[in-house]
Amino acid sequence: MKSVDVAIVGGGIVGTVLAKGLSEHAHLNVALIDAADPTLQTRENQNFNPFTDTRVIALARRTINELAHLGIEVDELAKHFQGEIPPLIKHIEVSDKGHLGLVELNHQDYNISAFGRVVALSALTRLVLDAGKGFRHIAPARVSRVTQYQEFCEVVLDNGESISAKLLVLADGGRSGLAQQLGIDKTTADYKQTALVFNVHTQLPHENKAYERFTASGPLAFLPFDSEINGEKASGNGFSVVWTVDSDEAESIEALSTEAFMLKLQDAFGYRQGKIVRVSNVASYPLALTMANRVACHRTVLVGNAAQSLHPIAGQGFNLGLRDISALIDVVTKTRSTDASSSSFDAGSFNVTNTYAQRRKSDRSNTVTLTDTLVRTFSNHYFPTVVGRNISLLAFSAVPMAKRAFVKQTTGYADSTLGQ
Numbered sequence: 001m002k003s004v005d006v007a008i009v010g011g012g013i014v015g016t017v018l019a020k021g022l023s024e025h026a027h028l029n030v031a032l033i034d035a036a037d038p039t040l041q042t043r044e045n046q047n048f049n050p051f052t053d054t055r056v057i058a059l060a061r062r063t064i065n066e067l068a069h070l071g072i073e074v075d076e077l078a079k080h081f082q083g084e085i086p087p088l089i090k091h092i093e094v095s096d097k098g099h100l101g102l103v104e105l106n107h108q109d110y111n112i113s114a115f116g117r118v119v120a121l122s123a124l125t126r127l128v129l130d131a132g133k134g135f136r137h138i139a140p141a142r143v144s145r146v147t148q149y150q151e152f153c154e155v156v157l158d159n160g161e162s163i164s165a166k167l168l169v170l171a172d173g174g175r176s177g178l179a180q181q182l183g184i185d186k187t188t189a190d191y192k193q194t195a196l197v198f199n200v201h202t203q204l205p206h207e208n209k210a211y212e213r214f215t216a217s218g219p220l221a222f223l224p225f226d227s228e229i230n231g232e233k234a235s236g237n238g239f240s241v242v243w244t245v246d247s248d249e250a251e252s253i254e255a256l257s258t259e260a261f262m263l264k265l266q267d268a269f270g271y272r273q274g275k276i277v278r279v280s281n282v283a284s285y286p287l288a289l290t291m292a293n294r295v296a297c298h299r300t301v302l303v304g305n306a307a308q309s310l311h312p313i314a315g316q317g318f319n320l321g322l323r324d325i326s327a328l329i330d331v332v333t334k335t336r337s338t339d340a341s342s343s344s345f346d347a348g349s350f351n352v353t354n355t356y357a358q359r360r361k362s363d364r365s366n367t368v369t370l371t372d373t374l375v376r377t378f379s380n381h382y383f384p385t386v387v388g389r390n391i392s393l394l395a396f397s398a399v400p401m402a403k404r405a406f407v408k409q410t411t412g413y414a415d416s417t418l419g420q
Contacts, residue, residue, distance in 0.1 A: 004136075005029045005347045007155050007165035009143055009178060011036055013121060014304035014321045015171035016128045021070045021329040023134035026336065028347055031163055033155070034139035035172075038129070055197050055283070056225050056240040057124075058089060058210065058315040060116045063322045070329075072131055077123050087224040088114035090208040097215045097268065114208070118223045118240065146178055153299050153348070166299065167348035169328070173305040174290060182300055185293045191375060193218045193287040194250035195312055196243040199227040200265070203274025205236040212313070215268050218244030218375075219313045222269065229278045242312050243268070247286060254282055287311050289372055295324075295364070296357040299348035303328060307360075308368060311375045320367045327359045 006022050008015045011034025019032040059067070064074055077086050092115060094103040107114050129137065138157070145156040146168065153168040170179055179186065206224035213220040219242075226238035243265065245253055256264065262276050269276070290309040295302045304321030335352050336345045346352075 001154070001162040001164045002031070003029075003152075003164040004031045005165070005345075006167045006169060007031045007033060007153070007163050008169045008171055009033050009155070009176065010171035010173060010304075010306065011038075011137070011139055012171065012173060012304075013125045013128065013318065014325060015169070016125055017067070017070065017072065017322065018169060018171060018303060018325045018328065019135040019137075020072070020128055020131065021325060022332065022347075025070065025329055026332045026347075028332070028345075030135035031165070032135055032137050032139075033141055033143060033157065033163075034137060035142045035176075037140040038137075056118055056120050056223060057318050058116050058118050058223055060315075060319040061112060061114070063319045064117060066322060066326050072128055074117055074119060074124075076131075077119055077127055086117045086119045087206070087226070088208050089116045089118065089210045089224065090114050092210050092212065093272070094212045095214070097213060097270070115210075118210075118225045120225075143176060143178060146182065148182065148298050148300065165348070166346055167352065168300045170300065170302045170306040171304050174292075174309060179292060179302060179306060182297055184297055184300075184302065187291050187293065189289045189372075191218075191287045191289065191311060192247050193244050193311075193375075194247045194284050195287055196241075196245060196250065196253065196282050196284050198241055198243075198282045199225065199229060199280040200239050200241055200276050201227075201229060201232065201234045201278035202237050202239060202276055206239060206273070207236075211269070211272065213269055215244075217246045217249065220244065220268055221312065221315070222273070223315075227280065229280045232278060237273075239273070241265075244287065244312070250284060254284060289368070289375075291368065294357065295360055296353040299353065301328060301353055301356055308364060310368065310371045313371055313374050316367050316371050320364065323363055324360060328356050331356045331359060 005028035008019050008030065011032055015032060015034070019030050022028045023030040059074065067074060075085055090107045092105040094105075096102075105115070138161075141161075142158045143155055144158050145154075147154045147156075148168075152164045152166055155163040155165060155168065157163070170176075172178065174186065200222075208224055210224060211220075211222040213222070221242045222239040223241075224238070225240040226234035226236065227240070228234070253261065253264065258279060261282075262279055265279070266276050288309070289311060290305075292302050292307050295307045303324040305317065307324060308320065310317045310320065331352055332347055335349075335355070336347075339345050
């Protein structure tokens with residue numbers, strides 16, 4: 001049986017970044033167990049293989065800084081985009097369709113270069129995997145069984161291989177059911193919404209502006225991102241879109257012709273970017289808030305979507321997951337540095353898992369509360385709520401301290417100084 005300090009289940013972006021961080025910064029022996037096939041090249045809209053995932057994400061400022069600390073420079077993604085550097089988000093507009101509520105956020109007002117950057121998940125995953133040479137990547141492989149012993153966890157793979165790990169990290173997005181097998185229960189609140197994910201080209205250039213537009217069925221997000229659609233490459237006029245719709249309407253919307261789909265989208269978004277001139281194929285997935293009742297048990301911790309799966313509103317999911325990673329790396333590194341017997345350091349000790357769980361309580365609770373409140377407030381047809389939220393948006397826009405607090409939370413600096 002192969003012995004390692006840490007076995008990470010899940011080879012998506014969260015698990016891959018963690019493997020790099022623990023192996024290179026904490027100097028641990030790490031195995032990354034990945035169900036996805038890294039040689040797969042075909043993009044399938046409904047198959048979110050991390051190496052072919054068609055989705056993009058907005059990286060918050062703190063996320064970018066922490067990736068850089070781990071030796072992952074986002075500018076290096078240009079190698080995966082024919083020399084194009086992932087676009088910055090310098091301006092954000094928040095609005096409510098059909099109402100007066102409007103908030104404008106500009107990076108200059110907070111003395112920062114940008115709120116974040118927009119990157120393709122598949123390119124980011126491959127970049128991290130290419131940059132991480134200090135861990136063993138086992139792929140494609142699935143976990144058949146996990147058994148917790150007093151001194152280690154045994155992980156049995158579907159190829160018959162067994163791995164003994166002092167610390168087991170579940171970074172599987174919660175899809176494997178391993179957390180429940182280990183006694184970690186989860187609660188799920190179905191939003192009865194579906195996210196439609198696709199790219200568009202618009203008549204006007206994006207000028208590094210992102211939009212969050214609230215509609216009767218849910219939020220509609222436009223993130224600046226130049227993609228190729230039907231052989232036509234955007235040139236500063238592309239967006240990645242996450243359109244939240246009622247689940248009972250999602251299928252009929254997806255079934256629309258391209259022209260009808262663009263007209264419906266145009267009606268929801270408006271003409272802030274002129275006409276929508278091109279749209280890509282659409283991927284979709286149901287939306288729910290899923291929370292593990294704890295993020296640690298015997299020799300096991302949960303990170304990213306395995307710990308909490310959020311609504312995409314305000315783009316907090318991956319950024320929260322990376323803060324999980326950062327906290328775990330920091331806890332392991334500091335515990336090892338103070339361990340008198342560091343040559344036989346136990347990465348899965350109660351001190352490590354419990355300290356990690358305590359560290360994640362506040363940020364996890366605050367971010368989940370923020371996103372859940374936004375969803376329930378801004379996906380509501382109830383007239384008093386509609387009036388109230390627009391009054392809130394107007395008041396929010398007029399109170400600089402409120403806007404600054406929101407920027408600090410969404411950029412990841414709620415517990416520290418908003419830096420340059």
